[in-house]
Structures are given as C-alpha cells and as structure tokens.
Amino acid sequence: MLNTNAHLSEKIFADDIEQAPTRDGFGNGVVEAGKADPRVVVLCADLAESTRAEWFQKEFPERYIEIGVAEQNMATVAAGMAAVGKVPFIASYAVFSPGRNYEQIRTTIALNRAGVKVCGMHAGVSVGPDGATHQMLEDIGMMRMLPGMIVIAPCDAEEARKAVIAAAQTDGPVYLRFGRSATPVFTTRDTPFEIGKALKLFESDDPQVAILSTGSLGYAALVAARELAESGVGVIVLHMPTIKPLDTESILNVAKRAGRVVTVEEHQSAGGFGSAVAEFLAQNHPVPMRLLGIADVFGQSGESDELLTYYGLDALHIEEAARTLASV
C-alpha cells in the first residue's frame, strides 16, 4: 500500500538502500541552482565542509562568500545582497542560524521580504556526539512564527536537493532544515516535490490512524506503517516537507479518513510541526492526536540512532504510539 505515485525507491525496505545525509542534498541542490541562475550565491560561517557549502565553493569560487564565525553578519550581509539582486543561501548549523541571528532574520529578511534562503544544518538530536549545544530542536517553531517565511524540512537527500532548487526559484525568504547523519534515500528523481504540498507515502484501505511526518523521520514512519499494516492496523503516512505554508487540505483529508493523527518530527514537540498540525485541527476538525518529538528536554552526546531511540523517535516508538492511539 505504498503510494505508487510517490515513485519511492525500489530498494525502499532493502538493507542496502542508499544512505546519505540531507545536507548532501543541500550541497548538490545548491550547485544545480547555481548553474541555473548566476544570481545564486552561498554565504557560510566557517563551516564550509560540514554544511556542504564547500561543494558550491568548488564550482563557483567567486560566488562563495566566507563570513567567518559571525552568523548575525551572515544573515544581514545576505539581506543586503538580496536587496541588490542576488539569491543568497546562508549556511551554518541551525543552532547558530537561526539560533544566533534570529532577530536579524526577523527584521532584515522576513519583515524586509529579502529573498534569503536560510539553511540550518545539523538540526535535531541525530547530530550525535557533539551534544546538546549543537542539537537544534526549536528552529521549526522559530521560523514558522515569522510571517512570510516558507519552512521546509526534507525527508532525504534527494528531496533536499529538490527543495533547494525550488527555494532558489522562489522570491521570498525560505528556511530549509537539514540533518547531519546519513539516512535512507527513499525518494527518487521521479518523486513529486512542490513547496506547500504534502505527499502520501502509504495508505491502507481502512485507515485507523494517520502518521504525519516531516524531515528524515519520514522513513521511520514508513517502516512503522508497514508493521502496523501487517498486523492489521490501517494506516496512512503523510509526508509533509513543507511546514509552512501548511498543506491543510491534505491534513484535513487524512484526519477525516483516519480519525486519529500522530505527528513525527525531530524537534521539540512544543511549537514545531506537530504543534502546527494541532493548531489547525483543533480549529477545523479536532481529532485525538499524539505529538511525537522531543519532550521538553535538551539533547545529549551519543550516536545518532542511539539518541533517536532514546528520545522515542525510531520506527518502533512510532509504531507503538500509532497503535496505542488507534486503539483508543
């Protein structure tokens, strides 16, 4: 009951499915965007290799701007460049951008409607050993509160590539969220991607619960769905790369069909994606929900998988949460 129109990877549940971090998708996407549009420039705050800004730098050294460790300056220099016709992508870790330059993004990018694309890398606990100081868990919430900001958390490196290209073609400000650790590349070139559109990945005939996911946990959601379906629990998986503008039509549709909604994100469950879904459903079609995310604690050092399990964000926990909710 995988949605065939989603054109997912043929290896979708194989052990040797390709693995890549979504930041690689940024690297590839921004090089493509740079080829297509000479206005594209990349600014980076002393993290060229790990953000993959380096890939752009190698192709277009003249259009790569080194900012040093100065995220406030990065955002505002980019706002100035946008004002005179450039299409700037700014790259750092999400904890520093938008963490360290929030008000600059608010005033000189969002309110100012400067077409800067803010690229927050190393989001979530899957950063791993660097620990809590480097694991951003509030960026979706911060960015979606800003009027006019588009917010995207791609599910894999391929979708990340497409999202970057789409962002380059969009006039206004965009926030893009990427992860550090390799995750399964389960979408393909043919998988549809459009800003603001959700994508149904999985659908049982008689769904009792819908799992809505954003970011790279989409894969875990799928694995959970397969198990659920096999054990007789009907399920829908709706993948929502765009958190803002929210595809409310699709949400309403699956909420009506399944009657129960689980949201999944690598973010505080306060204020983030699940929160956006809850805000919408509470006002339009209240249903029982379960918001899976980080439950009001900071992250910590550890391996990516170990942490996702510890914080209850692996396929098993998703499955369990959905099963419990479905049985209410």
Add this chain to the structure above:
Amino acid sequence: MLNTNAHLSEKIFADDIEQAPTRDGFGNGVVEAGKADPRVVVLCADLAESTRAEWFQKEFPERYIEIGVAEQNMATVAAGMAAVGKVPFIASYAVFSPGRNYEQIRTTIALNRAGVKVCGMHAGVSVGPDGATHQMLEDIGMMRMLPGMIVIAPCDAEEARKAVIAAAQTDGPVYLRFGRSATPVFTTRDTPFEIGKALKLFESDDPQVAILSTGSLGYAALVAARELAESGVGVIVLHMPTIKPLDTESILNVAKRAGRVVTVEEHQSAGGFGSAVAEFLAQNHPVPMRLLGIADVFGQSGESDELLTYYGLDALHIEEAARTLASV
C-alpha cells in the same frame, strides 16, 4: 459570576478603573525583590526608563548594571553573575531580548540552568506607534520551547509585580513578558498568584465555551464574558499567567465542562499560548478550539487600541469568536 475567590478589583467594570502598563509592575516588583534579597541585580541594555529598570537603579544604584546596546552581552554577563550567586533580572524590549540573544539564553541560561530572569518589555502590537520592528509576537513560542524555562505573561501591573517577586524566589531561569501600554489593573493584592497555576475569573453555571487568556488581554476576555453571559451564552474565563509549566489540570477541567475553548493572546497564534493549549488538548481531550492571536502578519504603527481592534484582539472580537464557537 465573577469568581469572588479571585478578589478582583471592585471597580472591575467601572470606567475609572486604574490603568497601568504591566512594565510598571516589573518596576515595582523588582524593587521589592531587591529589598528582600540582596542577591537581586538588574541589567539593562540602554532602556532604563522605558523598561522601568530605572526604578531599581534609583533604589539600588550599585546593583544596577548598565550594559549599553548589547543584548547578547546582557544575557551572558547575567549568566556569569548567576553562576556566582546573583539573581539577575535582564531588561530590554522583547524583540531584542530574547529576539537578539536567543541562543545565548538557550545555551548559557536554559541548558546551563542559570537562574537568570529574562524580562521582555514592549511585547505585542500594543507597543503602538513604534511599529512592526518593535512589536514582538514570537517570544512566548521561543521561550516555551526551551526546556526548564518558566514562561509568564501577567495580566496587569499588580499581577506583574507578584510574578516578578515569585520569579526572584525561583531558582531556575524564568521568562517574563510585559507590555508598554496602560491596561486596566483588575486584580488586587488579594488575588492569588502562583507560578504554574491558572485562575478562574468568571464562570457561568452552564458554560458552553471557555475563554483561556494570557497577558493583559485577560481584561478584554472578561468584558467579553460579561456580554456573553448577559446574552445567555454560558462562559468560563480562565486566566493563565503561566504558559509554562502549563496548568493542564485546570485546562482539562474547563475543557470538559465547556466543551469548547477559545484562546486569547497578543502573540502569533502559531507557536504561542493557544498553540500550547492545542497541543495539550489534542493529546488529552480534543475539543473544538479557536486560537485568537495575530494571524501570521507583522504588526504596524498605530495607537495601541486601534491595533488591538484591527488585529481582532479587543473584547468585541473575543466575544464574537466565543459566540460563534459556542454555537457550532
């Protein structure tokens, strides 16, 4: 059907009810806290008069620390002072603190569990003529996403005073939100205040809708409730000065009794107080809701009242929203 245990002002609905901005409550409260505890210090980023930090400075010049226009430094100097035993209050406009120093608050105060009290003034559109750049609408969302952060938005100057004193007596980090414009002082010395506790202000015998409010819109909620009750719509007004930790028991109670919930706040309705309520109810007792707040736009210049009306946050709009929801 005003809750007599709330000991509200006797002039509650009189034209000559005392008016004062909640920032005055900060000024008075922090002086009292300073008298009670010599560890209390106040840091201010070049806004002494308008934040009322000046009132403390006059009483305790040696315990007032002038930071200049440097909000990042303000937060981190305070973190350092807290580490060696001080109880620092930091005062600026909310758009700059926590807007300009978010990541400093995250790392050196929240994660570091430094007992700094972050005081964000001039929150909301009621700032008035200064316009969008100075009207913070995202601070509740930002602060409530931080683990361990207590978040309080008092309803009037008197409650603000109590909240500041309570914050001084609390070990961990606290965010306090204050407004610029004068609003009715409708609580009294006798009105109970406890961090983490909601206060029922109004209750009909047979409530069809509950209005949950935070901050100084609590008064407008009360005015709306009186109208609703007079026209036969049963209503509860639950005032929630503490947004985090959320008084979920009280919310559950009124949601069960009234079956419908309207939230009211001078903040983006995304990510803020209403969002927190929606997250909780969706997972515990889904009911139809209406989230009143700023609907994904920036503020603008104008008079405080004019703006509250324009953005749909006056008593009339609240009444209308509650009436509509009650009739669903």
Add this chain to the structure above:
Amino acid sequence: MMTDSEVIEIEKKVASIRETIIEMLVAAGSGHTAGPLGMADIFAAFYFHILNHNPQEPCWEGRDRLVLSNGHICPVLYATMAHAGYFPIEECLTLRKFGSRLQGHPERVRLPVLETTSGPLGEGLSQAAGMAYAFRMDEKMWDISCPTSDVGHDMSHIGRRVYCVMSDGEQEEGNTWEAVMFAGKNRLSNLTAVMDRNNIQINGMTEDVMPLEPLADKYRAFNWHVLEVNGNDIPAFITAIDEAKAIYEKPTLIIAHTIPGKGVPEIEFDYHWHGKPPTKEEGKRFLQEIRTLGGKVQHEYA
C-alpha cells in the same frame, strides 16, 4: 569644490527639512527628535548633492544606495526624501499613524523607495557591506563579460557606491563589529559609513553608558580608513565624502561630530530628547528657533 551658492541651496533645504521634522513629530505625538535634527545637514548633503540617484526613477538600478542603520532617526530620512521629491511632503504628517507608509521605524515593504527596513540597531552596516560586495561582484562579472549574467551590462551601473548612516550608540552592538571586520577584510572601498557621533544614547552620554572612545583607533584596528569631521558643516562633510571616494584599498568611516537637537538651541546636546517629540507648544517654539537661525544664515550669504 562646491560654490557658495550651492552650499546656500543645500542649507535652505536643511532648514526646511528641520521644519518638516518638527511638524511631523508634533503631528505624530511620539518619535525621536534629537538624532533627526542633528543629522539634517548630512541627509540634505546626501540627497541634494552626494548621491547619484533619481527620485523620478527610484528603482533605477544604477543608483547609489543609502542604508539607514539607526532606523529611529527616520524622520530626517522621510523629510529629506520628501523634499527631494520621492513622495509628497504632506505625507510626512502621517508619520507613525495607523495605515501610513511612514512607519515608526522605516519599512521597505511599505515604502518601497527605501533601501531597507531598520530600527533594531546594528544591522545596517552588514547590509550595506552586502550591497557593496554584490556590486563589486557584478562589476567584475561585467569586466569579463560573463555570458551567463542576467543582470545586464548597463555600464551606468559601474561605480555605484554604498553609504551607511549609523549611530554611535549602535557601536555597542556585536553585529556592528562583525560587519566592520567583514568590510575591512574585503577592502570594500565602495562602502562609506557615516557615524552620527552625537555622544548621546538613551540612558545618557555614550561615554557614561558604554564608553566608545577611542573610536577612530577601533576602526583603524579593524582595517578601515577613518576621517573625522564636523557633521553640521556641509562643505566639510562633502569634502570628507570625496576623500572617501579616493581611498582605494579600504572602506572609510566618517565620524561625523554632530549636535543632537541641532537647530533648536534649547534642546541641543540633551539626551532626554533622544526619543520624545515636541508638544504642540514646544513645536511652535522650535519652529521659530529653526526659522530664526535659518533666516540668519540665509541673510549672511545673501
């Protein structure tokens, strides 16, 4: 060099701009008085002499850019742009009112003839540096006739300069120093920053609140060229701007010593006038003071 009559023309504008500032602040009932009055000479010099711009074609890509970083002094920006023909002078009286394009702090989306949005301090120099950097990229591209450039090859765009007006108070913001370092590194000689060194900020005199001196040494240590000038002396200021244009290898900072509240002797130098408007009565008196002085100056030169 400017001729005497050119100077007189600009000084006449200055007097009118100061009058408009008072009128708009009285009408608004809130807003900033000291900074705008102190900077009227410099804004007039920019919009009536220095800038390569065209109020009739405000979006002309070849124009110089003036970025106002300390957005709270926008009354002087609005008044000067109105007098320069960007919008009707009467519109100035809508300052800070509901629905006005003249927001309490300048917003480019609402008033598109502005170059940016400001108010939160310390963010203008970075934006100006970004513009200057982008201009230099484009000029290099044109040099090598980059075939993929879709910016066009309009030679009239060559030599665009970027000016950033900022305050002394905002030197306390970290973002400012990040920008200073970036511009210094990149030797953005097409960028000139003008600092309103009026020695006041909200809580008092800068040297009491947060000492900034030695300011010139700071910028020099960040690899800038630094000039100091009387910011209320139009010819001297224009000479400094010309010197800045001649500096090849570095961005230039002009520390413009101004008198806050300039033109209204009773409030000059008083930091309490940072952020309050004149009452109606004060407004009348202030206008009188401005006109008398203005009259004197015109008399002298006439």
Add this chain to the structure above:
Amino acid sequence: MMTDSEVIEIEKKVASIRETIIEMLVAAGSGHTAGPLGMADIFAAFYFHILNHNPQEPCWEGRDRLVLSNGHICPVLYATMAHAGYFPIEECLTLRKFGSRLQGHPERVRLPVLETTSGPLGEGLSQAAGMAYAFRMDEKMWDISCPTSDVGHDMSHIGRRVYCVMSDGEQEEGNTWEAVMFAGKNRLSNLTAVMDRNNIQINGMTEDVMPLEPLADKYRAFNWHVLEVNGNDIPAFITAIDEAKAIYEKPTLIIAHTIPGKGVPEIEFDYHWHGKPPTKEEGKRFLQEIRTLGGKVQHEYA
C-alpha cells in the same frame, strides 16, 4: 619565579594530559584534536600552578574561576581536570558517549565541577566578565560590611580572579566584542582573558578566512592591557599571568601563540585537524610521538 623542578613537574603533567587527550579522542571516534593539544601547556599551568582551587572541594566559593569559552577544546579541559583530581582519569574514555558526563561540548549541569556550559562560540568572555563584576560587587559589599549581604564575609573569598580561555576564531563573533567593551568600561582588572592564538579555524587559517590582525591593537582600542606570549612556554605564560595580576586599572588579554596539534609533529599547524580525532592507528603513532618528546624533555632536565 618558578623553580626548574616546578616547571618539570608541570611539563610531566602536560605530557600525560596530551596522552589522555589522544586516548580519549580515539575512544570517542569524533572530536577536536588540534586545539586541545595546543592548549595542554596552558591548561596544565592553570590547574597545577596558577589557579587558587581545590579539587577536593570543587564548590569552594573562594576559588578562582576558569571559564572555557571555546567549548570544543574540552578534551584538554577534561583531561587536565581529571589529572588534577576532579574525577577519575578513566572517565575520560567516556568522552562523547551516550550517558557520559563528558559531553561533546562541556555542560555544567551534567558535570558540576565545570564553571559553565559552552560550545557555541563567543559567549565565554561575557560570562567571565559577569563573574568578575559580581566578585567586585561582593568585595565592595564586604568592605562596607553590608549587613544585608547573605553571601557571608569569608575573607578568603577576597581576591578571587576570573580567567577566560577563548580561541582566535571566536574573535569573529559580535558577542565577543560586546564583552570586550563591557570589561574595558568596567576596568575589570580581576579578569584575565587568554586567547589561543593558533591561527587556525575550521575553513582555514584565520588570516585567510577572516583576518584578525592587528589583534593587540583591537583590544587596546577597547581599553584592555595586552600581552603576547609563547603559549607553549609554561614559565613565560606564568610570568604573563603574574603581570596581568599586577595591572590595576584594566582587564588583561594574553595573546598566547600556540601551535595547533602541538606535541604531534605530523599534524602541527594543520587546520584540517581542527575537528577530527585520530584513528586507532594514528592514535598509536601520536602517542609515540608525544612520549618521545616527553621523554626528551624529562631527560634534559633530569
């Protein structure tokens, strides 16, 4: 002045600390190598000579404070503190592992013997300045025997000093300059900052990525006293610290020129080692290199 044997003692510690750093990084499989190795001499000097502290009573209020601003070099902090007796040396091998108190970047809540939490750059100097400011307030209070003080009047608390270790890369953060200005204004002479001037950051050499020079001029222009020293020369560093204590009117910056990767010749000066750990094989080789050098030094002095 230190005696030769005192210096030898510290240098022995340095060698052990470097070994522990390599061991912990190999065990962790991720982390930072260059900075920690380069700063081993300075950390040993602090914990075995300079600081007034007591590992047996880590919360003693009278201790000096050492704030590590560039948290990513925490392996040297952990290794040194372990060797000084704050926790078992074996615990170092838990670095960056799930459940460890030794987080990838230092967290005071998890390891309470630390003075703060860091990792995000540019935030340490402000915190150190806040501590120094608070200490000065308290000492003034004791002077006048403030009756309301509940801090107590323990005279052993008088004269506490605050040290901040920071990197050169974080001089690019605006927050740093806000702190520099604040400390300069307040003449925090009880604050000494030590900058790891190793000339590298992540994207390359600092002077290529974002030139910092003239660094001493910058701090002087912000009203600091500045000293420069070879940061891998323990007696010279300690002399500089002593000089800083003697400066009455200003905070002091010690620019400590260090060799990133110091002790392992094959990686010295190479910025690629900023943020990666040695493999197992490299680890063995590095330990060998460190021991040989260590052996040589011990031999010379013995």
